[in-house]
């Protein structure tokens with residue numbers, strides 16, 4: 001998906017880049033690589049252990065209702081995407097969580113490489129959230145892995161700097177689009193504190209957080225601070241302990 005979106009961005013870009021795309025891929029690739037190494041050792045094993053244990057002991061609402069096979073996969077996908085909507089909303093509204101999540105928003109360009117840009121402490125918090133979702137629903141390992149793959153694919157799709165043309169309005173019936181997600185990355189707070197959905201756009205419509213940005217808003221992405229340091233590792237990692245909003 002990363003390779004595909006990099007390719008599509010080359011042909012149908014929505015916004016011009018002011019810095020080298022190779023440099024952005026290099027920086028965000030390095031961040032993602034270091035995150036992945038830490039995740040494999042620290043966060044993934046306990047989460048996988050929890051998912052296997054919960055499933056084996058048939059804990060959670062899913063097994064209680066007799067959900068299995070494809071029903072479990074589909075319900076897990078929709079339910080966990082709904083939970084993900086709220087996690088993202090809290091990432092913006094809870095000051096401590098925003099300290100981790102703002103690292104992602106410091107990016108002054110938004111393209112598929114932005115999907116690789118998260119602070120390790122945001123992953124620590126999301127591991128705790130995901131553990132609670134597993135305990136609530138009790139998905140099978142297959143259902144949980146399908147959700148993880150789907151959410152990664154959709155995040156790569158809606159971060160991509162691509163112009164969808166007439167497809168934009170069709171995809172919006174169901175899914176978050178790159179234009180709507182770019183609105184979530186504007187410096188302008190009116191649109192930034194909106195459009196939290198990842199896979200299904202329904203949640204934003206349902207909970208009143210859908211916002212459309214105009215072309216002027218979409219010209220300035222990122223946050224007001226650190227605009228020249230978005231590709232600095234020091235600035236990136238120290239985001240949670242920095243002063244300010």
Ligand SMILES: [Zn+2]
Nearest residue numbers: 088092101184
């Ligand atoms: Zn956000």
